[in-house]
Amino acid sequence: MSALKKTTRPPSAEEETRDNKQGMNMKKVLDLSSGDSHNAGVKPITFVRQVIAGCLYPSLLQSDALPPDARLRAQMLLRHFDGGSIGSYTDSCGSMYVRNTIAESISLRDGGVPSSPEQVFITVETQRGLMVMMRLLCQSEGVSAVMIPDPAPHTLARLLERMGVVPVPYRLQEQCGWSVERAELNRAIQASRGRCSPRAIYMSNPGDPTGHVQSRESIEDVIRFAADEELFLLVNEVYQNTVFADGSEFVSYKRVLAEMGAPYSERVQLASLHSLSNGIMGECGFRTGYMELVNVDQAVMLYTEVLLTGDLCPPVIGQIALDVMADPPHPGEPSYTLYTQEVASRLMTLKCNVSRAVEVINDLPGFSCLSVQSGIFLYPHLTLPHSAVTHAQSVGLLYSRRLLEDQGVCVGFSEDHTHSQSCCHFRLCVLMPSDELEEALRRLRCFHYQFLKEYCEITISAPQQSN
Missing domain, CATH: 3.90.1150.10 (Aspartate Aminotransferase, domain 1)
Incomplete structure (x- = not known):
């Protein structure tokens, strides 16, 4: 009908x-x-704004205007900023203290899979992280391309155009709940032969704008495809904290990659992106996110840092909010219940x-x-x-x-x-x-x-x- x-x-x-x-x-x-x-x-998350308020106006830390755990968090953060002030620059890739907090949260999320703060780069939003990776990946001769989902995040096509990168779309299967099918990935990359050279495959999990959550089996298929085609994995995981459907669970690409074992866990290169702007935090105005690189050569890691030095440093207020997102109040602490x-x-x-x-x-x-x-x-x-x-x-x-x-x-x-x-x-x-x-x-x-x-x-x- x-x-x-x-x-x-x-x-x-x-x-x-x-x-x-x-x-x-x-x-x-x-x-x-x-x-x-x-x-x-x-409305904003209360604890996020309380910690930021304490860092912005340290006199609050001498009163009872803020909960004790918010005051303690603000004091700890200020001790790791030069001059004890958020008005100073941090490292170009973000405060090492905050990067360590993020790395610990990633390892906790992934069941103990190690994460190093040296592999975590705090950026001016996820777009900046993507731009850096595009520049790194598309240095070779010929027409560089990136495989992207159809539909994709609405800003992605403009970013690729700005970077001079050709999109190679693969269609998500709407009739199957926007699933990613290996046969469609094979079709898309074969269709690109002779006109461009795909360097990476971009995934959005959970899906933007489709809202689908990939199963572990689906992620494994994509990882095998990336290994077979020697593609870098660019994974947007900004909605990982918004899974609400019964029976659905977010599993990170990094965790699946590590648990697949050799040769995949050693060969497949991955960049995972997360942000304050999306999902539960919704702090779009702070313009801050982070990127974790996995299995990337040390020389490339250094070049990534060099490219990010042009930003001087990501927004410091955003870094404070990232610290709270990565390490929210714990059970028994005064702000835990409200948070x-x-x-x-x-x-x-x-x-x-x-x-x-x-x-x-x-x-x-x-x-x-x-x-x-x-x-x-x-x-x-x-x-x-x-x-x-x-x-x-x-x-x-x-x-x-x-x-x-x-x-x-x-x-x-x-x-x-x-x-x-x-x-x-x-x-x-x-x-x-x-x-x-x-x-x-x-x-x-x-x-x-x-x-x-x-x-x-x-x-x-x-x-x-x-x-």
Whole structure:
């Protein structure tokens, strides 16, 4: 049955009139296109801001304004900054004290797999880490390329273009929950032969924007593929702390690589990326992340540090927040209860928002939306009749532009030309207060039926009421 034959009740005339009046008087644009959760109304984690406050204004450390563990953490951090001040530079790759905290947290996460602070590089966001690795990997003659997923994070294509690197897309299998298939990886790299030279394969796990979580078996397949094709593994793991679906578990590429043993654990080179901006922390404004390199030659490690010296140092406030993210309050400490409650509340809000949004979107004619396991985005698929194509070359652009103009809802989109010109996907961030999400869904529903009437010449009749 076509999705457009769904019998969901459209808005009544009274609802349309009310919604149109509200739309004309809207004062707030709801931006679902980005992952800026604080902008959407999510509050910062209290302990993060308390530690930062103590470092910014050390006089607070002489009073009871902050909890004892927050004061102690701030004092410890200040002792490791030159001059006892966050106004001083750190090393170009970040404070060695914070890098050691991150390395210890990685080892704890991965069941004891060793991690060295010398292999951890704190960067100005994950984009900077990716740029450095692209520059290192693409020094050879010929046309350098990187294999990337389709769909991919929306900033990735622009980054590759900026670096002069050719993307080699491999399609994630939507019908199988956005899985990564070895046969598709083989097809993509074979199709690139003769026109470019792939140097690396980029993975997003958990998936951005798809929200899928790779199984251990899937990760092993990718590692074997990278070994067979002598590709460097670039792994975006920024949503590792947002897995909320029952039965889903994040397992890092580094852990799987180590547990696969030789020859893979010794040969496959890996860069793993994490960030403050994404997921539970959502501290986009701090612009700080980190990258861990595995099985990379020491000379390359030194060159990585040289490339990062151009930044002088990553933001010091961001480094403080990274220290807290890597080493949150422990059981028994004064801030532990509040910290765990705030994190759990965000995960529960995210899980409930995903369930609610998937339910509403799947009730809209033409839409199909898979549920997700992690991350903060939904990635629904819209299929419209071909009549809609006559109004614009880009259905996704037309739909998203009109949605913004008419209802003040901003969404990201990507066309799906593999099926037809009347198909597209949308990127919707759902990590926000539930009332904000309900308002966004209400506006989307109102707009969708109007769009079908105007551009597709379709009016969905209300279902017959049974006696």
